[in-house]
Amino acid sequence: MATVVRMPSVLAGAAEAAIARWLVGVGDAVTVGAPVAEIETEKALVEYAAEESGIVGRLVLAEGEAGEVGDPILVLVSTAETDADIDKALGKAPTAGTQASRGAASGSERSFGRSGEPEAAAVTTEGGGPGGLVATPQESRIFASPLVRKVAAEQGIDLAAVEGTGPNGRIVRRDLERLAATPPRSPAPAPDRAAAGTAQPGVSVADGAALADGALVAGTGRESPAGGRLIPHTPMRRAIARRLSESKATVPHFYMATDCVVDELLALRGRVNATVAGKTVAGKVSVNDFVVMAAAGAFADVPEANVTWSDEGLIAYGNVDISIAVATDGGLVTPVLRDVGAKRLSQVAREARDLAQRARDRRLAQREIEGGVLSVSNLGMYGTLEFSAIINPPQSAVLAVGAARPQPVAADGAVSVATVMRCTLSVDHRAIDGALAARWLAAFTARMQDPLGAIA
Amino acid sequence: MPRARRLQPAAEWTEIASTAADWKAADPALLATMLGQLHLIRAFEETVLELAGEGLVHGPAHSSIGQEGGAVGSIAGLRSADGVNGSHRGHHQFLAKALTHVTKGRLSPAELVTPEVAEVLRRTLAEILGLAQGYCAGRGGSMHLQWLEAGALGTNAIVGGGVPMAAGNAWAQKHAGRLLHRGDAPPAPPDMDLTVTYFGDGAVNIGSVLETMNLAAAWELPLAFFIENNGYAVSTTVGEATGEPRLSARGTGFGIPSYQVDGMDPLAVHLVMEAAARRMRSGEGPVVIEALVYRFFHQNGPFPGSAFGYRTREEEAAWRARDPLDRVAAEMSRLGLIGEEGIKSVRDQAREAMREAAAALVEPDPAAGGTGGPHGASPRGGTAHKPGARRIRPGLWPDPAFVDVGIRGDAAELAGARTAEEATFGGEASRGKFIDAVWRVMDRRMTADERIVVLGEDVHKLNGGTNGATKGLAGKFPGRVLGTPISENAFAGLGGGLALDGRFRPVVEFMYPDFLWVAADQVFNQIGKARHMFGGKNPVPLVLRTKVALGSGYGSQHLMDPAGIFATSPGWRVMAPSTPFDYIGMMNAALALDDPVLVIEHVDLYPSEGDIPAGDLDYLIPFGTAAVRRPGRDVTVLAYLSMVEQARIAIERTGIDAELIDLRFLDRASLDWETVGASIRKTNAVLIVEQGSLGTSYGGWLADEVQRRFFDWLDQPVQRVTGGEASPSISRVLERAAIARADEVAAGLERVRAGFGAGYQGGGSR
Missing domain, CATH: 3.40.50.970 (Thiamin diphosphate (ThDP)-binding fold, Pyr/PP domains)
Structure with a gap:
């Protein structure tokens, strides 16, 4: 009996994933645990290992093609089985009638892929508009005028959330205008002038301006800056937007800041990096590694702070798991360093470097980005003095680290110059109250200013 | 018992035949020219049939073989400024006119094919093959041959369709002198150019031919209606098609002097045309000439009519025995003007000229196999790849991008x-x-x-x-x-x-x-x-x-x-x-x-x-511009003529802030897309307004063009206002119900308003 392998649920909440790369081809023998594909979700690129053995009979999705969780992605067969058996297996697919019929109708390999553009498919299943309506292929299509479709695409408006009041419920220009006149929405990107010009034969570049000057935009009071260009969203960009919007809207943040005098820390780091091990790339430690170590130490000092919020109750942790924020070409990624409290500085440095590199290569496993109680976000290398960050759910805090700068400090009634680093803690008030956070921050500051403790 | 008196047509009706004395009196140079033209045309038509047989002539090739005598006899004496036009079977007339033009009416049997003659043969053949070097750039083909410089006004594939146009040419010829005449110099005695319009027996019963006979007679135009009566409209005989098969009788009904002549006798035709030309050039008006001819082949293609059963081989043989080429050669040889050798030489020169003309246009098909060799089988089948097959030289085809060039001018004359x-x-x-x-x-x-x-x-x-x-x-x-x-x-x-x-x-x-x-x-x-x-x-x-x-x-x-x-x-x-x-x-x-x-x-x-x-009636409205009669934001109303005012009334009545555009220039090439487009990008809605019936209405193509050009700017379907489906009746009430006026435009505006949805704030009926 041919075995249908389905799109796995690689990330909770992700309804869809795409095949980034097949690691097997038709005719290859597959054993349990052998990697068969790299699967890409909004957030991660995951290697997917076979859960059953067999011979690859058909790759149902092509590379780059997206499928919903549960959709067939490949079919494993025994040697005696034929294409007909594969069709039969796909035809019996229990997930959805449409897929079963697609499978039955499909006589050849890869013939019934969904949209060839995973991102476009992702848009239709993204859902989550203000009205909570989700446009999925199962639902009836949205009727909107050509103008509305164009403007919605340019401005990132989710038409599923717009009420159509034109004939037959068609969404018309004035429906968008009404919508824009009521709740403020995310800032609209400028219409793509160049694209508007090329999309309409015989229409000059000035047409984009004409649209901007037109009733739609003028009526909403939005000014479209000239020369804008529409960059379609990547799944990662959408995920960042959604998760951080949710966080900012649902997590009650409060903030507190501390100045850490880091002359000793910097001196110590210089000595570590001057050691034989430190002269190798693998042996170098960064200021951020000290920050992560100090944060872990602070949790050891104030273990009550090592908690996260859930509706059922606070979740308290034994280990200290800390995320580091990594800027990549695609956007922000936050891989998790596990059990930092049990690790030496050099080990943390090594692991952090590895995670950051793989984050930039988009080669993190899903589990490597899940969990954690606190994120460290460091913009000091850009000279940023101070900033406050948004908590990365389900964590309960984020520590925003600014640049280390020499500045006058008063100590024991005398002013001297010291190297000061300002750190701002954003805290989920549901899980952690102000006093607890203040204790944690004091412990952190102390460990920063006494770095030997950090590496002890 | 009433008293009857026999009435006679006012115009004379005459049958003309040549006599031995006529041949003797004829200018030997004229006879030599006619012989040369007859042979060149015959060889040309044989080449066309040969190429058609090889599948190299796209579309029909209507052969004039057998009918050359009428064309050559009537054209050999014409001026270049005289015009001729003809029908689908017009190669022979076109060639006779073009050859007469380039040779100034004189061909020498000893040196028949001058470079100018060779060029006429090659370019005419190129046109029939649909090639770029043809007289009409390959567009006209066999049935639309035009070379205005030579007085070849254009042959026509609509039976009788060219006849009214020929009358226009004749009108211009008659009155052109007036344009040149200045001051009080006495007008010269009339010596106008003339036009000959050729058509077949089938066209004689067509309205435009008869209408034009009437008009030309009324206006005394220098126009010869030259009927090539070959006895058959495809397979229908003249006797089947009319109660008066002596087709020149038509002319007498319009008061036009009419002649019947043996078209297989080129000299007789020439003599008739001489008489006719005297009348026409002196401004006395048109003539009808019926030449009795015979096409040796079927309507088109290389088979005789008898192969299709509508006439007998005996009949064909009898006509072939009266071949105009043989007639002229025999008469000339009887008069000692040419010998056997000379006749053969004329024939050989004509055929060689055509071999060269064809060779310039076609070449051996490289895909063709050798004689009887294993490659003789064509991969695609068909005749094109038989051994020895030829093809059009690929570089001679027109550029496909030429397809729509010159539908109209570029309006540069208005600059x-x-x-x-x-x-x-x-x-x-x-x-x-x-x-x-x-x-x-x-x-x-x-x-x-x-x-x-x-x-x-x-x-x-x-x-x-x-x-x-x-x-x-x-x-x-x-x-x-x-x-x-x-x-x-x-x-x-x-x-x-x-x-x-x-x-x-x-x-x-x-x-x-x-x-x-x-x-x-x-x-x-x-x-x-x-x-x-x-x-x-x-x-x-x-x-x-x-x-x-x-x-x-x-x-x-x-x-x-x-x-x-x-x-x-x-x-x-x-x-x-x-x-x-x-x-x-x-x-x-x-x-x-x-x-x-x-x-x-x-x-x-x-x-x-x-x-x-006051005192300025010389300005132009800027060509191809529409006029915005009322600026507005909500809908673009496109109207013209009286509906501009009707739309204005309707707009005021509904209170919708419509932009009213008077299109003014309506055709595809002249319409002001800039103004229309700017308006649509502003309003996102379009109402096309016209008054007349739906079926033949103007707005259909415009709506199609609007939705394709401005799809992404449309917030609702392109709406239209037209009259009803039927053409309006005479009853006042029914007529009103059948046409659109301000009320109907207002209703159209309300349809547009409904498309605005709930967000529309403006307007309100007054």
């Missing part, structure tokens, strides 16, 4: 013209009626430009025709305002021939637009297509005026709006002025353009008043 707009006109103006603008601008133009000729029914009487549109013109411009018989096909076609000639600017009036159907062949098949079909270079400057009379009670057959039909017919430009000021500037543009232009008027507009500039 630099002085333009004016009513809204910005600074000069002095007085209020005047629309109808006065119509005759006043024509008066002004006819004064300034003596090429302009007006023709139509009753345009010369009733103090300016039925509506006063030509008021005062007939008296002021004698001979240039021509009241026509009720034969729209003939006088529209005559206008077309005048336009093609180029020395005059015809302004044709159709009293009602529906008459376009009566004259449809001339209007659309001839005038509209002539420029493109014959190669895209020769302009057809003609203005056709007509008036929309919706609301006048004239009923189902007089009340169409012609804009839709003309706008979808390639070649025509269409203008529809809505104010007196615009009418003046648009008529000036129409008369300055080198294209056929339909100028539509409306009876409702005639009494309306507007500003007419």
Whole structure:
């Protein structure tokens, strides 16, 4: 009996994933645990290992093609089985009638892929508009005028959330205008002038301006800056937007800041990096590694702070798991360093470097980005003095680290110059109250200013 | 018992045959020329049939083999400035005219093929093969051969269709002297150029031929109606098709002197034409010549008619025995003008010339196999790849990008013209009626430009025709305002021939637009297509005026709006002025353009008043521009003619903030997409407004074009206002119900309003 392998649920909440790369081809023998594909979700690129053995009979999705969780992605067969058996297996697919019929109708390999553009498919299943309506292929299509479709695409408006009041419920220009006149929405990107010009034969570049000057935009009071260009969203960009919007809207943040005098820390780091091990790339430690170590130490000092919020109750942790924020070409990624409290500085440095590199290569496993109680976000290398960050759910805090700068400090009634680093803690008030956070921050500051403790 | 008196036709009807004395008296050089032309044409037609047999002639090849005598006999004595046109079977006439032109009417049997002759043969063959070097750039092919310089006006695939155009050429020839005549020098005795229009026995029963005979006789045009009676309209005999098979009898019914002549005797035909030409050149009017000829082959292709069973081999053999080539050769040899060798040499030179002409255009097909070799089988099958097969030399085909070039001119002739707009006109103006603008601008133009000729029914009487549109013109411009018989096909076609000639600017009036159907062949098949079909270079400057009379009670057959039909017919430009000021500037543009232009008027507009500039009737409305009559934000209303005002009324009534655009220039090539597009991008909604019936309406193609050009700017479907499906009836109530006015436009605006959805704030019925 041919075995249908389905799109796995690689990330909770992700309804869809795409095949980034097949690691097997038709005719290859597959054993349990052998990697068969790299699967890409909004957030991660995951290697997917076979859960059953067999011979690859058909790759149902092509590379780059997206499928919903549960959709067939490949079919494993025994040697005696034929294409007909594969069709039969796909035809019996229990997930959805449409897929079963697609499978039955499909006589050849890869013939019934969904949209060839995973991102476009992702848009239709993204859902989550203000009205909570989700446009999925199962639902009836949205009727909107050509103008509305164009403007919605340019401005990132989710038409599923717009009420159509034109004939037959068609969404018309004035429906968008009404919508824009009521709740403020995310800032609209400028219409793509160049694209508007090329999309309409015989229409000059000035047409984009004409649209901007037109009733739609003028009526909403939005000014479209000239020369804008529409960059379609990547799944990662959408995920960042959604998760951080949710966080900012649902997590009650409060903030507190501390100045850490880091002359000793910097001196110590210089000595570590001057050691034989430190002269190798693998042996170098960064200021951020000290920050992560100090944060872990602070949790050891104030273990009550090592908690996260859930509706059922606070979740308290034994280990200290800390995320580091990594800027990549695609956007922000936050891989998790596990059990930092049990690790030496050099080990943390090594692991952090590895995670950051793989984050930039988009080669993190899903589990490597899940969990954690606190994120460290460091913009000091850009000279940023101070900033406050948004908590990365389900964590309960984020520590925003600014640049280390020499500045006058008063100590024991005398002013001297010291190297000061300002750190701002954003805290989920549901899980952690102000006093607890203040204790944690004091412990952190102390460990920063006494770095030997950090590496002890 | 009533008293009967036998009446005689006023015109003479004569059968002409040559005598031995005629042959003896004939100029030997003329006979030699005729012999040479006959052989060149015969060899040419044999080559065409040979190439057709190889599948290299796309479409039909109507052979003239057997009929050369009529063409050569009638053309060998013509001037280059004389015109000929013909039918689908026209190779022989075209060649005779072109050869006479390049050889100045003299061919030498000893040296038959001069370089000029070779070029005529090659370019004519190229045209028939559809190649770029042909006289019509390969567009015309076998059935549309034109070379104006040689006086070959264009052959025609519509039976009888070229005859009215020939009358236009003859009219120009008759009156061209007037253009040259200056001051008080006495006019020279008439010696006008003439036109011969060739058609077959099948065309004799066609309306445009008979209408044109009547018109040419009435106006005494130098036009010869040359009937090639070959006995068969495809397979239908003349006797089956008419009660008077002596087809030259037609002429006597119109008072035209008529001749019947043996077309297998080129000298007899020549003598008839000599007599006819004397009459025509002296301005006495047309003639009818019926030449009895025989096509040796079927309608088209290389098989004899007997192969299809409609005639016998015996009949064919009897006619073949009277081959015009043999007749001339025999007579010349009897007179000692040529020997056996000489005749053979003429034949050989002609065939060799054609071998060379063909070799310049076709080549051995590289895909063809060798003789009987294993590669003889074609991969694709068919005859093209037989051993020895030939193909068109690939480099000689026209560029496919040439397909739509020259449908109309580029309007460059309007460059630099002085333009004016009513809204910005600074000069002095007085209020005047629309109808006065119509005759006043024509008066002004006819004064300034003596090429302009007006023709139509009753345009010369009733103090300016039925509506006063030509008021005062007939008296002021004698001979240039021509009241026509009720034969729209003939006088529209005559206008077309005048336009093609180029020395005059015809302004044709159709009293009602529906008459376009009566004259449809001339209007659309001839005038509209002539420029493109014959190669895209020769302009057809003609203005056709007509008036929309919706609301006048004239009923189902007089009340169409012609804009839709003309706008979808390639070649025509269409203008529809809505104010007196615009009418003046648009008529000036129409008369300055080198294209056929339909100028539509409306009876409702005639009494309306507007500003007419005092002393300035020479400006042009900027060509191809629409006018925004009312700016607005909510919907773009596209209207023209009287519906501009109806739409304005409706807009005020509904209170919708509509932008009202008067399209003015309606055809595909002249429409102002810039103004229309800017408006649609602002309003995102379109209402196309017209008054007449749905079926032939104008807005269909426009709506299609709008949705494709502006899809992403449309917030609702393109809406339309038209009349009903049926043509309006005479009953006042039914007529009102069948047409659109302000009420219907208001209803259309409400449909647009419904498309605005709940967010629409403006407007409100008043």
